[in-house]
Amino acid sequence: MSEVPVFQSPSFDNTHLLALPVSSAVLAAVLAAVSADPVDLRQLAGIIGRDAALSARVLGVANSTADPGRTPQPANLEATLAALGPQTIRTIATTAAVYQTFSRSHGIPRDELDRFQRHTLTCACLARNLAKTLAYPAPDEAYLAGLLHDLGRLIIAARHPTALQEVRVLGQDAGDIPALEQRLFGVDHCDLGAALVESWRLRSFLADAIRFHHQPTEALRGAHPLLRLLHVANLLNQGDAPGDAAFSAADRLFGLAPARLRELCAESAREVEEVVADCGIAGPAPSDWPTAPSASVDGAMEQTVRDLLLVDGARAEWSAADDEPTLLAAIARSAAMLFELTEVHFFPRDPQTGMLHGSDPGWPDEIVVDPDGARNSLSRALRDRRLCHSLGDGGADAGVIDRQLARWWQREGILCLPLSAAAEPLGVWVAGVTRTQLPRLLAQSPLLERFGAEAARALDALRQRECRMNRVREDHRLLEQQRLHAVVHEVSNPLTIMRNYLHLLALKLGEPAAGEDLRVLREETERVGRILRRLAEADDVEPEKIGCNLNQTIRDLARVLDDALCRPRGIRLNLQLAEDLAPLARGCDALRQIILNLLRNAAEALGQGGAITVTTQDQINLQGRQYVEVAVADDGPGLSAERRAHLFQPLTSAKGGGHAGLGLAIVRTLVEELGGYVGYRPNTGGGAVFTLLLPQ
Template identity: 30%
Template structure:
């Protein structure tokens, strides 16, 4: 693969990608609409190559990627979540406005955008025609095949603008790029896709889309598809080249010229409809490269006409708008981890910085620490800087409440801890920006930057500092809200415990009386009547109710019972006690299939009784006109590699409503069903978890609901 010069990599690594303003506006509107689904957002994002690249870059970042690769927009948007997407949209819009004001947006992207969408649509259609397993991947590869042009435009700027002005088409542009830059846009685009670490040929498809026809015939299917889509769009108006491309496409993919024409016509109509919906006048723009919208010299003269005072006022208003928008979005985030993640990605977008980390003050130990912060490099997770050390620039920045950088002094004078932080973030130097509010020092934002990045940040250091102040306020506000909630919870717990003690005392007396009367009845009833077992079970149930009531005085988790019990025995005992009440008396037939000689299950039998009680009660209430309940057990099952017993409880009722399935095993609103607390299934789930097991549920078409429970066998018990 062609090597990209280091100077070009330094310029493009901030990933500043201009988007079509029409798409960006629609994206911003969609993220602010609570009714917009992730699928709707994906349909908007896939209309712009820069936006698609940004979503996939953030979704595949170490802070968000949990192992599985993200190579579709739908997956990427789910990983980001609505709140982070809203913050991302605001930052992209702000960055776009800032770039336009600063003179960086001098190009008309209409032709580039239309070409990218047409190639994406063509690639998707071709993939479907040849049976490629993932047409969505083909669409993304086609959409972003020229993404390198935007990276170079955002990174190299004026120098690349000169190349664009000299080039009539992509072939000429590629030659000029190689001559003057030592690389080309296909290699730069492939570099970006490589950053996502996908097990895919998408990067190769981007890299190879300008390769000669005789080479592409032997390439992988995705590369052939994207090359063909690119050729079809480029040759639409050139008959000789169109005939040559058609011959190569037929040889590479087996698609005839007639089929190519039909595919091109369908895709062109679709793009025209999309352009009309977005208010874009034409997607058939003859030049497929970013094109000058305003001559540079004229643009510069307009900037020089602006007074210094007006420039400062404009910057102040712009910065206020930036901070207000971000603050509004940050207040909607639900955890400190979400806030830190949003701040990190926002700073990357706004300032084009490299890797960013946080060091927070640990007040109890008077140190700056990067521990327990998502997305941090492992070294920073272990790094601690004493606040009284006086050596690290991080402490200087925090105590003096001003940004501090290793670029401001002699490199050899940097403290070792600053050198370690620089190495952890992979930069040439480091910039610390204090996180301070009026009454508190929160920590520092840590930017690992190159010399070129620091030079770009230096004129905007005031905005960087304001952003850090906003970050500090957001973190402090969330922590204050958390502390208030904890204080309220403590107060409520105290009041609850007082009331619970009173309830336990009041309920204990009648329960004791009932237990004593059961003993009297047991002595008076002759053994030959065969009711002693039922009376014994009733006594056990009263003991269980007594234990449940007594547990109210201790909100803490009840210690797990280390004993064991036989699942089948408990089921038979519960049927003897509740079979008439729940089933026989309601016209419900019980089908029982219990595997004999099951190994004992670890835990306390009372928890399992409560699980059965709740599930059977729900099943009985779901079949008021009668029906069927099936109870079965099976051994020789595995739960996380551990021998377990499986219990099935299924009924012939109507099944669980969709809203219950969506929040399965979570408490429901208490007024959803009068007379019901709405917490039965959540109690079941917590009891199963307490027994170390797992529970699932599914609606069976026309057969009601089926609950499946796996409980681990007691240790030392062989599987039958």
């Protein structure tokens, strides 16, 4: 670990991963997977894990943040993808596809690339199967080690295109390869790949496993299991069949018998054959490799890249839209530009009734389509979630609605493209088409479907923004209502005094004491004026810097929310507040926002009926600091495992649901700004408990 690596020569930039070739089939599969709704991260990790260069790029981007205090992450592709999110993954894949399509400069022979990919995939599968056999706790980490162990060879080949062939021909033994590379290129792939992985600062011995996988077996006795696993996997994959050196290493490092190793090799070979068939990797065996490139795979990638660029251009047309009618009009313009369709209309789906609604100034009335009603192309597209048209079988499949729309638009038929986001149907785009247009449009189905997916995302994102704005406005209204309640309560006290003194004044008129009573009345009247002025000028008042009475803040807000949210739903709101709490140092306004969001989320989770309980407790010591605990518990359905996995992150679906992600994201931000902590646990007997620790 302390050696000064020779690869710091400017001839080798081991960070330029875009220069490394990626399987076109893998890129196309990734782009298709990230366009799905919802995105299946496990499936996506399986696809990306077929290609060493793309896997390295994903891990590099995920661990590239310039944050010296960042916690090192485990070497796990699925966890990495979850942290990045579908949009970032799509950008990584799109960047690689565009670069590879328009910059074919690596010059590495296709047959050598196929050999490399087959070797790394086999080594990855062997490492994972060995890990499972030996009960290594992170088999996915072992798979990554096998996939990336020769990444340095690909980096060298990007600079010297014949490097893979030269080393294969001249290298007589696996242990000789690093020394041979040093003589030929001034660097070896072990140090080159290890340095790259080290820059990602993973919580793993992955870099060391790559650096030392060509070391003698004896040198690795007692080393970390990952180093030994990769060493054995690589030796098992050095020829058509495992040799004595591999069997000896496996026996000395793990005590594995040759019979078991042969079983693992056969199992790994079956896994690899399934993958290479999907990826278009040539050759059923290492001795039989065609040299001609796969024109069909590369042609498909060019088509995919062209479609991506066209749709990205359309998205630029939509980016300025700040309301739904403007966005829909921009999407219709884009459809006219991309597909030369002049009659394009959106039929949004009503989430409450499931009906499709369409309107146009030229129509006699609004058209409402019942998906469960008579057969038509709109219902078919919505139900099957695929492109449909009304011109099949000579128009025999056309419904009444299809014929109406085609006649109004003066076309022979209609083409229907469903839009959905997060598995929730949003509606159907309907275009008037002729029989001469239809073959061209059907040939453009992949582009149409990609266009529809991006349009759905844009529409869903806009609705999400509007939902957030509505929620902010509603929160502001409820908080303002709470503030007005407090002011009215404050005003009532001097008004009561005024009424009492007026009564006394009536009895004492004419007596000397009346003057003193009138003075008191004047002072109290002036106090009412000051309170009312403070209410009118509330927006200009400096934030209060005195301590915050937690219990009083909760009681004041609970009175409003009990009337506005709980009682109309039949929900009981219980307060169990510890007495004599020390005031909080700051944050009354933030606290009101936090409690409001937690109570609102609990009410939405309960629906009708049930109970919400708010408790407070002090003298909580965490790492030597005193905190006050606030807990908001409900007895509702609780949270699913999928929801818990993304807790305190904003949701991407407009579908809604209990304990909404938007509110919890706000809570987390506000609590952290106050220097506190927020957590979740299941409620005993069902439901959810959200706990706050706020500094005193």
